[in-house]
Amino acid sequence: MNSIMLLLFFTFVLAIFLGVELIAKVPSQLHTPLMSGSNAISGITIVGALIAAGQTEHGAVATGLGVVAVVCATINVVGGYLVTHRMLGMFKSKSKVESPK
């Protein structure tokens, strides 16, 4: 393995630990929004999809696969963030429920 790959691997391990630390103490009432919010983040694969769809010089098959990947990843990103936003909009504290707007 070359040093760049080792660095990427190092990044990966550190990020896993960071993720564990970040999420460990989430109250259960936020589990659903947390899940759909992190689900939206997993749509980051859109970055790879954009590159695949944008490099048209590699032929129709590679581009076609990339375009379908862009569609799927965009569904994941847009759908995920909007649904999370909608859900969180419903979580209200007592003061807000009793005097709406």
Next chain:
Amino acid sequence: MNTFIAIAYIVSAVFFIYGLKMLSKASTAAKGNMVSAVGMGIAVVATLLIQGLEFQWILVGVVIGSVIGAIAAVRVPMTSMPEFVALFNGSGGLASLLVGWSEYHTNFGGYDASAESTLVPLISIFLAILIGGVTFTGSMIAYAKLAERMNSRAIVFSGQQFVNAAILAALLGLGIVFCLWPDSQLAYGAFLAAVVISLGFGVLSTIPIGGADMPVVISLLNSYSGLAACAAGFILGNTVLIVSGSLVGASGIILTQIMCKAMNRSLGNVLFSGFGAASAGGGDEEEGDVKSLSAEDAYFVLEAASSVVFVPGYGMAVAQAQHAVRELGKLLEENGAEVKYAVHPVAGRMPGHMNVLLAEANVPYEQLVEMDDINPIIETVDVCIVIGANDVVNPAARENEKSPIYGMPVINVDLARSAFVLKRSMASGFAGIQNPLFYKENTRMIFGDAKATITALVDQFKGKN
């Protein structure tokens, strides 16, 4: 320019980290989601600045995906949230699979198998299609089960373990062929076979899991979709993919652990045991009388109660009773009672499912209490109203060592001064386990549709005023 893009990726990773951190507190969660969305926006814009990309096809893909995603997100009712999270998750998995495939197709013929540096991208491609494929079909099966488009019971067949082992062995063999001779037609064939097998494996590994265990599976699939994105990151040597993919992977694993702990079962047991496939698990038939109660009589008890705790379960979602429950809760409060909503961590079909429904019905989150906070004070509660929950309030988990759910932490409603159980019939819960709660001295069953019963109680209260 490249440095600029790399820095933009770092900034975007920071946004994701802050977003996730804010998502873990109720008061900041909505902002956290937006922060994370901004991070995503930065990553997308930075990627589009890469030299030599042509935009026409990108635009087509983004427009189609945005329209589908936005329509689905806006139209989905809150009760269908679990299956839609599964759908979105699956499409992310498929995207990672396709990114891996496209990358392999692009470089096909140009690999130098003897060079050490090609091995890591090849392994990453293989992992991306593997994890992505399992995430995709696994999520689709989870969707079908949650949306009740297929039987949500566990489907088990003999030799299942053997088939799974054979699949893993086949994938390993294909992976070795793929990595050793990446430029051969054989490798391309092995690659395509691996795609198909991964897709099949996603189906096979999700069907043995029953509906009540869905919170675990969804969390796990969520974790996979992150790891698939991570693998895509290793293919492209892209740090933002690796970092955010691992964040999602880690958060999914933590949620999975929390869910397993809430059921007192190991992950292996959830994934492989086919829990709930057997029709009547464990324990002797319960003895004793069931005491039923009419809504009118229940009203008189509730009117005199000074503390009431609602314990919702999946049945509340099915009956769409959350708004009626909230109305009854409000009337009880006006009547001077202290009202709380106790939510078991695995109530419903995804982590936190009940909280979302109650939030939709305008229940302030201060009134939502967790199991560990309600159990110590449950003896002081006048009335516990159990709405469509069964296994999560089953005292057999505490009392009967023979019960399959023995040891699972439950909400001890049987220890409250009285418990009303709203239920359609005496049918057993999802896990197919007898519930001795129904026969307890201080338990009253109110049979019928949960929403109709609650609405009847609401009318009684209103009639009084």
